[in-house]
Amino acid sequence: MNNLAIIGLATMGKNLAKNFASKGKQVAVFNRTYLRTEELISEQVIGIIGYQELSECIKSLEIPRVVVVLVKAGEAVDHTIEQLLPLLSANDTIIEMGNSHFRDTLARQTLCKKNNIYLIGCGISGGEEGALYGPSLMPSGDKTAMSHILPLLELIAAKDFNGNPCVTNLGAEGSGHFVKMIHNGIEYAMMQGIAEVYDMMRFLGIEHEDQVEFFNTANSGSTTSYLLEITTKVLKRMEQGIPFIDQIVDVAGSKGTGKWTVQTALELDVAIPTISAALMARMMSSRAQALKPLVIDLEHEIESIHPTLFTQQFVTSTLHGIFVTSYLQGLEIILAANKQYDWNIDLKEVLRIWQGGCIIRSQVLTELNGIFDSPVALQNLYTDTLEEISSAVRVLASLSGDMPRPIVHASYDYVVALLSETLPTNFIQGLRDYFGAHGFELKDKPGSYTGGWYPGRPMTKME
Numbered sequence: 001m002n003n004l005a006i007i008g009l010a011t012m013g014k015n016l017a018k019n020f021a022s023k024g025k026q027v028a029v030f031n032r033t034y035l036r037t038e039e040l041i042s043e044q045v046i047g048i049i050g051y052q053e054l055s056e057c058i059k060s061l062e063i064p065r066v067v068v069v070l071v072k073a074g075e076a077v078d079h080t081i082e083q084l085l086p087l088l089s090a091n092d093t094i095i096e097m098g099n100s101h102f103r104d105t106l107a108r109q110t111l112c113k114k115n116n117i118y119l120i121g122c123g124i125s126g127g128e129e130g131a132l133y134g135p136s137l138m139p140s141g142d143k144t145a146m147s148h149i150l151p152l153l154e155l156i157a158a159k160d161f162n163g164n165p166c167v168t169n170l171g172a173e174g175s176g177h178f179v180k181m182i183h184n185g186i187e188y189a190m191m192q193g194i195a196e197v198y199d200m201m202r203f204l205g206i207e208h209e210d211q212v213e214f215f216n217t218a219n220s221g222s223t224t225s226y227l228l229e230i231t232t233k234v235l236k237r238m239e240q241g242i243p244f245i246d247q248i249v250d251v252a253g254s255k256g257t258g259k260w261t262v263q264t265a266l267e268l269d270v271a272i273p274t275i276s277a278a279l280m281a282r283m284m285s286s287r288a289q290a291l292k293p294l295v296i297d298l299e300h301e302i303e304s305i306h307p308t309l310f311t312q313q314f315v316t317s318t319l320h321g322i323f324v325t326s327y328l329q330g331l332e333i334i335l336a337a338n339k340q341y342d343w344n345i346d347l348k349e350v351l352r353i354w355q356g357g358c359i360i361r362s363q364v365l366t367e368l369n370g371i372f373d374s375p376v377a378l379q380n381l382y383t384d385t386l387e388e389i390s391s392a393v394r395v396l397a398s399l400s401g402d403m404p405r406p407i408v409h410a411s412y413d414y415v416v417a418l419l420s421e422t423l424p425t426n427f428i429q430g431l432r433d434y435f436g437a438h439g440f441e442l443k444d445k446p447g448s449y450t451g452g453w454y455p456g457r458p459m460t461k462m463e
């Protein structure tokens, strides 16, 4: 009997099947289009058995059955679950690993539960390589099903900095897919940070080899990270004597998880300017492309920058500051979700399972452990981050010439606002009350008040 099935054999499914097989599992595989199954069968991987019929694939499984679904997020997942349900029996488990919205996961869990089937929503990160050698896995759902499938996931997961599997039970409902969504939002921001530092180098006319060297050195110590590791590789690629990156059109694509992160943060009233700026930057790149005929020659007077300003220390600390603000904002959303949805996602576990296999793995994660438990540590982190990012803002200000730097500015505004003794929002409250009697609080009196702006309408305490 086969130990589990994998449905969907594109990039992720086929590599995950190989990962399970390499750990001694007998894996039944199925794909809607048989050609993909045939291609995988032709590789003759020991432990992988292909099926042309879904029913045969499911019939081949030991009981209770475990079926991993790795098809395109959205309708394809619903379609696959619909086809699976009549083939499964009570206590079987579907592990749905696509980039699904956490609300869709809850709806699918409810549907499956009606059929006495468990559905574990499981975020997966690490791309092709992660799926093959060890991804970071973010599962959530029914406790009984979780205890059954967790050992299976532990077998194939990446390892954290202490050698433990990068998988944990994140809790109820779609909290696993929620954490994966936040992971992707952070990923958007970290990548935008790297892109902006690269753009500064380009702007300043820094030689290509020096750009590589700056990034290569930045990928060490506290900023050691997968994204910086691949930054150097992407930057180094040459085609016909010029950096290949120069031949790529400057419009960033996205598949929606960054947008979901921002939408969710808005729903939960969490300010995430760094992550939002990264999303907006991608959207702006499409708009800018559409408006290319309007491009003007912006002046780039690079000689105005003092060459000693753009140092390795500057590059590393700017990246570090942006990475920290990106993670902190993502974690803030998880904290708010715990309250709003009555979840109990353990932030320490989230930071741990992101240490290996996933795209946002980095040494910075270790600095954030328990950060929201200690106001002093949090204040110190904000202060250090402010120093790092404000130096970036100063360097940028010393450049004459115009360039968009959304993430540097958003991150700076974020930390400086959090550390400021006063903000001008008292003024907003005054204006709101003037035109709409929305009320305000006073520094020296408890309660909310309104009025006092017009003759004959004294300030009154609001009920």
Ligand code: NBP
Pocket: 007, 008, 009, 010, 011, 012, 013, 031, 032, 033, 036, 070, 071, 072, 073, 075, 076, 077, 079, 080, 097, 098, 099, 100, 124, 125, 126, 127, 128
């Ligand atoms: P894709 O997201 O490219 O999806 C392709 C797979 O979906 C194929 O197996 C395809 O079958 C199947 N499929 C489609 Br399209 N419509 C279907 C339907 N109506 N019924 C059944 N199957 C259908 O694959 P992927 O890149 O391997 O990603 C799989 C999941 O993992 C996605 O949710 C993705 O967001 C997530 N993910 C991907 C990555 C990554 O780096 N690629 C990383 C993390 C998570 P076909 O062969 O018959 O067309």
